[in-house]
Amino acid sequence: MLNLVLFGPPGAGKGTQSSRLIEKYGLVHISTGDLFRAHIANQTSLGKKVSSLIAEGELVPDSITISMLEEEIEKNPSAKGFVFDGFPRTVPQAEELDRFLESKKTSIKGVVALDVDQEELSKRIAERQKISGRVDDGADKLKKRIEEYFNKTIHVLPYYEAQNKLSKVNGIGEIDSVTKDLCAVIDGFALID
Template sequence: MRLLIIGAPGAGKGTQATAIAEHYGIPAVSTGDIFRANINNGTELGRKVESIMDAGELVPDEVTDAIVVDRLGADDAADGFLLDGYPRNLSQVTALDTYLSSEGLALDAVVSLEVDPELLTARLLKRAEIEGRADDNEETIRNRMAVYTSQTAPLIDHYRQVGLLVPVDGVGEIAEVRDRIFAALDARA
């Protein structure tokens, strides 16, 4: 399966992506994880994106597109993948579609985790407290929500129009949300 998971920051994409990837035997590809690993390892890419991420901004499309194409070319993604955090805007959708088309591939579904924005802000503040993440303070969180709404939310309309959107209620216990996702994806198969 070739899947995307979309949702505002804090909607549970990372948590659910891991479960979905394990369930379907595909790698979860998280651009956020790739960026954080580069930051932690002090790579050139890490230095380049650290100040951008700390301000709650998004990494430029060209950089993100290249990283994703490189990752999807890895052997473990040959039979499928789950993208988490990409694409974030319509330009990245075009880049992904162009790459997949060039490889004779297409997406199977796009899971959209739906959660109230105020609940998400509270979740992210709690996560920041627990994990000590510098990129999760209230000002940065609200900025990320605004950026998500302006740039990423249009993807939901796009994927709905092309018949790939699978909306899932993202509120509840992790297992409940996971089971809703599996049921929705299995119903499409």
């Protein structure tokens, strides 16, 4: 199974690149952001709780996130693999994901971090806000999400680096060029058994 974690701060292009990877490799995309937004849109009790946390720029507790993630994996028993987008955000989440995948007799093959500087992130998010109107892209909330990434989430990378599963790709440039670089890295992961 080709299980990948696509890593990067808000606005790095994870959603755009995930859709291309799904098409090329036949993977199932699991975006915690999409899961949260679906629960919020459906006004589930979980969605209401998640909504108030996201509105404050807070991270959703691990127990909620992991339950939702496991449910999505269980829904796709014949998947060739998964692209995890926006998860894990902490080392305990990474450890829990490893345990869960191991119970399914699989593992993370590789982690790709999209490198994008803060100036570029701000430009991209401002543009995305105009187009999508996402409430989590407001200036104050965005600032908090980017700080959260650079202060907390980025510390997950050494966890995967210690397992020799981490690669970095320059996320600035033409979308097709970034995709080509990502695929070169992923093709290398696919050869590992």
